[in-house]
Amino acid sequence: MSKKEEPPKTKKEKTTPTKTTTPKKEKEKEPEDWIAEIIPKKTKPRASKPKQEDIVDVAVNQIPGIGPAVSEKLLSAGYITLAAVAHASPYELVEHCEIGEQTAKRLITAARSQIGIGFKNAKELLVSRQKLEKISTGSKALDTLLAGGIETSSLTEMSGEFRTGKTQICFQLCVITAMSKKLGGLESGVIFIDTEGTFRPERILQICTRFGADPEEVLNRISVGRAYNSDHQMVLVLESPRLIKDNNVKLMIIDSLTSHFRAEYTGRGSLLERQQKLNKYLHQLLRLAEVYEIAIVATNQVLSKPDVLYGETIFPIGGNIVAHSCTTRVFLRKGKGDKRIARVIDSPHIPEIETVFCISSEGIVDIEESD
Numbered sequence: 369m370s371k372k373e374e375p376p377k378t379k380k381e382k383t384t385p386t387k388t389t390t391p392k393k394e395k396e397k398e399p400e401d402w403i404a405e406i407i408p409k410k411t412k413p414r415a416s417k418p419k420q421e422d423i424v425d426v427a428v429n430q431i432p433g434i435g436p437a438v439s440e441k442l443l444s445a446g447y448i449t450l451a452a453v454a455h456a457s458p459y460e461l462v463e464h465c466e467i468g469e470q471t472a473k474r475l476i477t478a479a480r481s482q483i484g485i486g487f488k489n490a491k492e493l494l495v496s497r498q499k500l501e502k503i504s505t506g507s508k509a510l511d512t513l514l515a516g517g518i519e520t521s522s523l524t525e526m527s528g529e530f531r532t533g534k535t536q537i538c539f540q541l542c543v544i545t546a547m548s549k550k551l552g553g554l555e556s557g558v559i560f561i562d563t564e565g566t567f568r569p570e571r572i573l574q575i576c577t578r579f580g581a582d583p584e585e586v587l588n589r590i591s592v593g594r595a596y597n598s599d600h601q602m603v604l605v606l607e608s609p610r611l612i613k614d615n616n617v618k619l620m621i622i623d624s625l626t627s628h629f630r631a632e633y634t635g636r637g638s639l640l641e642r643q644q645k646l647n648k649y650l651h652q653l654l655r656l657a658e659v660y661e662i663a664i665v666a667t668n669q670v671l672s673k674p675d676v677l678y679g680e681t682i683f684p685i686g687g688n689i690v691a692h693s694c695t696t697r698v699f700l701r702k703g704k705g706d707k708r709i710a711r712v713i714d715s716p717h718i719p720e721i722e723t724v725f726c727i728s729s730e731g732i733v734d735i736e737e738s739d
């Protein structure tokens with residue numbers, strides 16, 4: 369969903385449309401208006417800039433001295449676009465593609481110059497941010513909290529204690545991303561990395577009913593990868609680029625980010641190793657989000673620190689490594705009954721505010737929609 373579009377309509381809303389009879393009054397200037405003023409409509413992307421989707425096997429073969437054998441290696445290691453090569457480090461290409469260091473360096477330099485990595489004007493950045501797709505959560509309150517929904521090209525963390533609605537939010541995001549555009553969806557693919565064995569297609573069907581979405585279409589667009597340990601979780605990320613391209617994936621869910629890392633690396637002695645591995649994983653995720661312009665939503669469990677004297681006693685797992693890597697962090701807690709409270713605890717553009725939503729049989733709903 370683009371920022372200016374309405375959140376998807378639920379069946380309830382469609383049957384009882386509300387008539388808006390706002391009296392005419394002088395319109396206050398919205399941020400969009402002054403953005404439109406400083407960015408003339410005629411602004412065009414630089415004509416010489418090649419598309420990011422340039423496929424490696426076509427583009428890489430243009431580089432002198434690089435043959436089909438190298439592009440074959442890049443493709444099978446998951447480096448499908450020039451952007452993926454441009455964002456890689458030589459060490460990484462040597463390790464994953466079994467090519468020489470010199471070849472890796474030449475590839476990266478050529479890819480960077482082709483897609484124009486370098487400084488960008490802030491006005492250009494504003495224009496490209498205006499075009500960023502956002503995925504509605506299906507709750508007006510949550511969408512407002514997130515300034516329009518879950519942003520693509522970024523990593524969003526949903527943390528909270530058990531039963532706070534992390535997985536339910538993910539299920540609903542899957543449905544909205546996969547369902548048809550005429551219902552307010554994105555008609556796009558989803559990758560769901562399930563580390564806890566909690567993915568439930570039956571729940572996806574229940575949520576589809578609420579939006580009147582075609583259940584078969586939605587289920588077909590969701591690819592579920594069950595990760596059995598942290599190594600497997602990391603391998604699944606390396607295997608994702610092909611799936612992202614083939615299925616036009618716009619959303620990747622990691623439910624949950626830290627459970628395997630936490631279970632496998634116990635005790636103080638292994639904390640450093642765990643954090644280093646988690647850091648590597650988070651950087652892989654961030655790059656995937658940016659290179660393929662997808663939204664990544666990772667759920668995270670919490671840790672209780674009862675010895676803290678003032679302020680919060682519950683913290684998302686992963687410490688500073690997770691805190692610094694996630695673009696937007698949302699903390700969930702239980703309210704009365706089916707109510708849940710979501711609070712933005714870190715974001716480059718959203719203040720620390722909170723809102724209330726409900727978990728119902730139909731998925732994540734606003735309080736007024738709850739039975």
Ligand SMILES: Nc1ncnc2c1ncn2[C@@H]1O[C@H](COP(=O)(O)OP(=O)(O)OP(=O)(O)O)[C@@H](O)[C@H]1O
Pocket residue numbers: 528529530531532533534535536537574669727728729730
């Ligand atoms: N079909 C349903 N109808 C109504 N509520 C449901 C339904 N399915 C799950 N829930 C509610 O959702 C809540 C669980 O939410 P969720 O699975 O998102 O928890 P979580 O935050 O992911 O927890 P965990 O950390 O254990 O994974 C429970 O309160 C449960 O009652």
Ligand SMILES: [Mg+2]
Pocket residue numbers: 534535536566623
């Ligand atoms: Mg869960």
